[in-house]
Amino acid sequence: MSDSFDWRIIDRHLAGEASPDDEAALAAWLASDPRNATLLNDARALGRALGPSDDAPWDVDHAWSRVAARMHEHPDGDIIPLRARAFPRTATFARTQRIVAGAAVVLAAAGVVAVVLQRQAMRPAESQRRLNRHEVVAAVAQQTRVTLDDGTQVVLNAGSRLRYGDDFGRGTRDVELDGEGYFDVVHDESRPFRVHARGSVAQDVGTRFVVRAYPEQRGVDVVVTEGAVSLHRAGASATPALVAAGQRGRVDSSGAITVAAELDLDRWTEWTRGGIVLDGMTLEDAALELGRRFGVRVEIRGDDFARRRVSARFHDEPLPRVLDALAVALGGTWTRDGQRIVFARAD
């Protein structure tokens, strides 16, 4: 093995860049000493020795389908990985233009807001045409923060999506929400901002509020942190229900609207700061919440166990610690297999 041999020839050969001259020189070098072939083979094998322990091929088709599904994401959507500290403690957005609303709903307070909940305000075909052109997605284990063209800021919680049409802002500002979103709407009296959520529509004229409409909920919650809100359903002639800042309006599955003081506003916005609030929900629903947040599937063993109520708050804790805490509180035990977690009563 000659020390004087040019290492760059070996390097080019291994990197697929060798010229015919290189290859000829290499052949002569290999023939000069059998140990040279060993060296070359070792260097070639090094990539594999260095690489991952698991040589299973990557499922490129499946991976591509997941990426392709995300290609309609809003270009300005800023994805926040949840295990990273998601949000500064103060979740208020810097607002450059803050206009006090007041004409539509006459209330004494400044920053008056109308949120109108309407059922099926738009015909499906129209809704398709108008709303499905752009899509902002927060996948599981992510939150997405986006500024819409009108300056409205939206934070989407894990497992949520927001859609709107090319005509957003022309006449009205209609968005369609699946899941949970925090909205900080820039007021424009001439262009009402409406959130369509699971058959309901929330109309805003300048406020901050959370709309929570995950599929497992039997209803839609609208919690106003600033301003005030007016709720009604399209087609319903009943007087709108007014929801002031610090109140929660809830549309249940029958369409009935209730409004109540919400003493714990943080409980509704904690997720924008990276927290998780399990607030007297069933273990079954908590499993869905944790599944979205951590990008896993949590299965609860036993119907009775699944209906147990759980209250807990977490902040920045990794999934194992969250599960440990729940296991201790409920007398449960958990096992993990990849992305699947089984939570069962401890015997």
Place this chain on the structure above:
Amino acid sequence: MIHPSKSTAIGTDLVERLRAGDARALEELFRQQYAPLCRFAERYLRDRAAAEDLVQDLFAALWARRGRIDLRGGLRAYLFASVRNRALNVRKHHLVESNWERDEAAPEVRVLHRPPRRPDELLDERERNARLRAAIAHLPERCRLVMQLRWQEQLTHSEIANILGISVKGVEIQLTRGLRTLRTRVRRDAH
């Protein structure tokens, strides 16, 4: 000195098509680069699923920002460098047991953190890999990264320099260092 037929090279037309919003260009690029980028990400994250998530996120972001990305160093270097940046960010947030930036320059990291290997691997290959890894265990992780990027992923010296934030000279030093180590081992084993 890029060989024209090199299979790993990315055509400039692909970059143009990508910028113009051609979804098929993204798919082509994805199918070409997914496995190499996942392998690279896994070196940092040591978690196959996390590596895949990272690379998928990267491509989703690449598409969203296709008109605005800075590709002066070449698309392939951009992709690998992005994987590294994202992986270091992820590690900063939830793999706090060691500082990878520091580890890159230090030996033994890979040895300490290596996951268990599958039992059904061919014994020959396992033995050889074990011997090889033992031989390079004292090298800095950065040296091993350079060798992987160069001889497995077949990136150019300047691409690797861009990705790891070191000089081209630094890349060459790491490569000679790796080869010299292998040569020493071959000589010793032959005795």
